[in-house]
Amino acid sequence: MKLLSSQFFRNGGVATLALIAGVAQAHTGHGTSGLTAGMVHPFGLDHLLAMVAVGVWSVSALPSGKAWWGPAAFMIALVFGATMGAVGMTVPYLEVMISLSVVLFGVMLIASRAQWPASVGLAIIAAAASLHGLAHGAEMPDSGFSAYAIGFLLTTAALHLSGVTAGLSIRHHFSRQAPWLIKVLGLGCSGAGLYLVSQL
Numbered sequence: 001m002k003l004l005s006s007q008f009f010r011n012g013g014v015a016t017l018a019l020i021a022g023v024a025q026a027h028t029g030h031g032t033s034g035l036t037a038g039m040v041h042p043f044g045l046d047h048l049l050a051m052v053a054v055g056v057w058s059v060s061a062l063p064s065g066k067a068w069w070g071p072a073a074f075m076i077a078l079v080f081g082a083t084m085g086a087v088g089m090t091v092p093y094l095e096v097m098i099s100l101s102v103v104l105f106g107v108m109l110i111a112s113r114a115q116w117p118a119s120v121g122l123a124i125i126a127a128a129a130s131l132h133g134l135a136h137g138a139e140m141p142d143s144g145f146s147a148y149a150i151g152f153l154l155t156t157a158a159l160h161l162s163g164v165t166a167g168l169s170i171r172h173h174f175s176r177q178a179p180w181l182i183k184v185l186g187l188g189c190s191g192a193g194l195y196l197v198s199q200l
Contacts, residue, residue: 034143038151041139042159046098046196047132051156053105053189054125055163059171060112060182061121067167069118070125071160075153077126081133082149086140094134099196101128106190110183 042048051074058070091097105128108121136152137145170178 034141034147035151037139037141037143038136038148038153039155041136041152042155045192046102047135048159049102049189049192050098050105050128050132051159052163052166053102053109053185055160055165056167056170056182056185057105057108057112057121057125057163058160059164059167060109060178062118066118067164069122071157071164073122073126074129074160075156077129078133078136078156079149079153081130082137082140082152083133083145084130085134085137086145087137090134090138091131094131095200096197097131098128098135099193099200101131102193102196103190104128104193106186106188106193109186109189112182112186113179 042051054070054074055067058067062069104124108124136148140148167182170181174181
């Protein structure tokens with residue numbers, strides 16, 4: 001229990017630093033290339049919130065022992081979307097749709113205790129991750145796709161882990177308050193998403 005708590009606060013520190021970095025936004029370019037560019041790119045506030053929310057939702061809504069399904073669905077779809085973005089595919093209003101996905105993930109957190117098929121949630125996660133991937137792929141550096149993809153997958157996995165750890169900590173340390181704490185997180189996530197939309 002003590003180990004879980006220390007992991008939670010350590011990951012919380014990482015998330016705080018990431019939020020500070022996120023003020024710069026994810027889609028304005030970072031002047032870096034390859035692995036470093038890939039690792040930095042997901043620290044935009046929209047990407048960060050989405051990935052952490054997926055981790056928390058996976059713990060809250062998926063069957064016990066299946067919390068990895070949400071992050072796995074996100075990362076697979078993320079690579080697919082990034083590949084499409086790297087070859088020039090895009091969709092209208094991509095930035096708006098990415099910000100709206102943050103709103104949607106907040107709604108999913110609010111409704112995480114509702115009895116609905118896990119496949120529905122995973123399909124929403126995959127669709128949203130494809131949009132995030134398009135944004136990643138569109139800003140691929142000249143150094144090539146492979147190192148860049150490894151970089152953003154590493155950061156994505158770390159952010160998902162932060163979300164999963166936060167979800168587990170809430171479940172174990174605040175079991176009675178967990179339902180409304182998850183709803184508060186969901187409201188915060190949706191509110192942040194709406195703010196991001198308003199800034200576009």
